[in-house]
Amino acid sequence: MPDVRDASPYDALLLLSFGGPEGPDDVVPFLENVTRGRGIPTERLKEVGQHYFLFGGVSPINDQNRALLAALREDFAAHGLDLPVYWGNRNWAPYLTDTLREMVRDGRRRVLVLATSAYASYSGCRQYRENLADALATLEQEGLELPKVDKLRHYFNHPGFVEPMVDGVLRSLAELPEDIRDGAHIAFCTHSIPTAAADTSGPAGEHGDGGAYVRQHLDVARLIADAVRERTGVDHPWQLVYQSRSGAPHIPWLEPDICDHLEERHAAGVPAVVMAPIGFVSDHMEVIYDLDTEAKAKAEELGLPVRRSATVGADPRFAAAIRELIGERAATERGQDVTPCALGALGASHDLCPVGCCPARAPRPAAAGADSPYA
Numbered sequence: 001m002p003d004v005r006d007a008s009p010y011d012a013l014l015l016l017s018f019g020g021p022e023g024p025d026d027v028v029p030f031l032e033n034v035t036r037g038r039g040i041p042t043e044r045l046k047e048v049g050q051h052y053f054l055f056g057g058v059s060p061i062n063d064q065n066r067a068l069l070a071a072l073r074e075d076f077a078a079h080g081l082d083l084p085v086y087w088g089n090r091n092w093a094p095y096l097t098d099t100l101r102e103m104v105r106d107g108r109r110r111v112l113v114l115a116t117s118a119y120a121s122y123s124g125c126r127q128y129r130e131n132l133a134d135a136l137a138t139l140e141q142e143g144l145e146l147p148k149v150d151k152l153r154h155y156f157n158h159p160g161f162v163e164p165m166v167d168g169v170l171r172s173l174a175e176l177p178e179d180i181r182d183g184a185h186i187a188f189c190t191h192s193i194p195t196a197a198a199d200t201s202g203p204a205g206e207h208g209d210g211g212a213y214v215r216q217h218l219d220v221a222r223l224i225a226d227a228v229r230e231r232t233g234v235d236h237p238w239q240l241v242y243q244s245r246s247g248a249p250h251i252p253w254l255e256p257d258i259c260d261h262l263e264e265r266h267a268a269g270v271p272a273v274v275m276a277p278i279g280f281v282s283d284h285m286e287v288i289y290d291l292d293t294e295a296k297a298k299a300e301e302l303g304l305p306v307r308r309s310a311t312v313g314a315d316p317r318f319a320a321a322i323r324e325l326i327g328e329r330a331a332t333e334r335g336q337d338v339t340p341c342a343l344g345a346l347g348a349s350h351d352l353c354p355v356g357c358c359p360a361r362a363p364r365p366a367a368a369g370a371d372s373p374y375a
């Protein structure tokens with residue numbers, strides 16, 4: 001383990017997230033930001049707007065990021081890591097460009113980015129890097145001296161990400177009535193993406209069917225299922241399933257959908273299902289609407305007992321994992337030999353996304369990767 005008190009050459013951490021509305025008036029402009037140039041059907045947008053209005057127009061994601069910021073600052077202070085932490089979003093205030101401008105004005109020259117997305121894919125990685133490139137281009141036009149920006153590697157298989165989710169699944173199982181607990185199946189849930197995006201996710205040449213996106217999720221699902229079996233002595237059958245599909249109906253996306261899966265399991269006589277949202281870092285709208293509202297309503301209709309397990313959120317173990325990842329990356333940048341920490345069969349992900357990693361349909365500049373136009 002490298003000395004995690006030394007983050008040099010980095011002089012700041014940037015928490016980069018999705019952003020979400022904080023009141024009813026924010027909902028439509030937020031959705032316009034998210035979907036600009038992305039060809040999402042108007043019907044789907046109206047529907048998704050309703051999800052937000054159901055919760056007073058407020059997404060929980062911003063408060064969850066504020067809690068994560070506090071957890072990171074607390075963990076860093078407790079471990080003598082003197083690294084300022086900033087926060088910027090892709091789709092809502094505080095906007096990434098404004099935060100990066102503030103960082104430059106504060107004199108930050110080497111920025112390490114923590115994205116609130118744990119896996120490879122265009123939506124979960126390159127799109128964040130494209131938004132970083134856009135922000136850098138704006139600052140360049142403003143005549144500011146650009147910082148060097150790197151992104152922390154995918155942390156899906158870090159114990160600080162996996163272990164809180166193991167606890168979450170164990171808690172959900174414990175909440176089920178005893179007579180159906182041991183028969184419960186686990187549905188590991190993540191965001192559906194177009195199969196074409198899944199198949200090309202990760203570094204070029206490493207793609208199998210489903211690409212890095214599906215392989216990484218399967219690795220995490222297996223790790224959690226194994227840990228649950230070790231702790232309970234019960235082998236709960238499990239499957240990776242998908243949610244939150246959008247886009248035109250004729251374009252294939254990853255399946256099965258969680259609601260279809262619940263129907264199918266119910267028909268097969270399964271007594272209960274734990275839904276484990278491993279694809280998400282916090283209990284944001286995709287979790288509290290798509291799982292806690294929509295999928296739970298489907299389960300109710302079927303008479304199928306379900307529980308939804310916790311995401312990592314601001315768990316102190318996740319904050320500690322981020323500190324360790326920063327320590328590893330900083331040591332690597334200083335030329336030290338580092339043994340990266342990772343569980344599972346895939347090993348630690350790359351530090352620097354190679355050229356062609358998680359390609360976009362229409363190529364655009366992306367920062368913090370081997371193909372970055374910025375130093």
Ligand SMILES: CC1=C(CCC(=O)O)c2cc3nc(cc4[nH]c(cc5[nH]c(cc1n2)c(C)c5CCC(=O)O)c(CCC(=O)O)c4C)C(CCC(=O)O)=C3C
Nearest residue numbers: 018020038048059061116117123124191193246284285286
């Ligand atoms: C892989 C993935 C993650 C996980 C990784 C990560 O976390 O980044 C994620 C997270 C999130 N997605 C979110 C919200 C939305 N995503 C949309 C649309 C889309 N997401 C996609 C993928 C993902 N999305 C895709 C392929 C689309 C289709 C069009 C496009 O390629 O853009 C739309 C438009 C309407 C709709 O289609 O649903 C909205 C409103 C929020 C905020 C929630 C809140 O407010 O609490 C979060 C955290």
Ligand SMILES: [Fe+2]
Nearest residue numbers: 123191244286
């Ligand atoms: Fe999304």
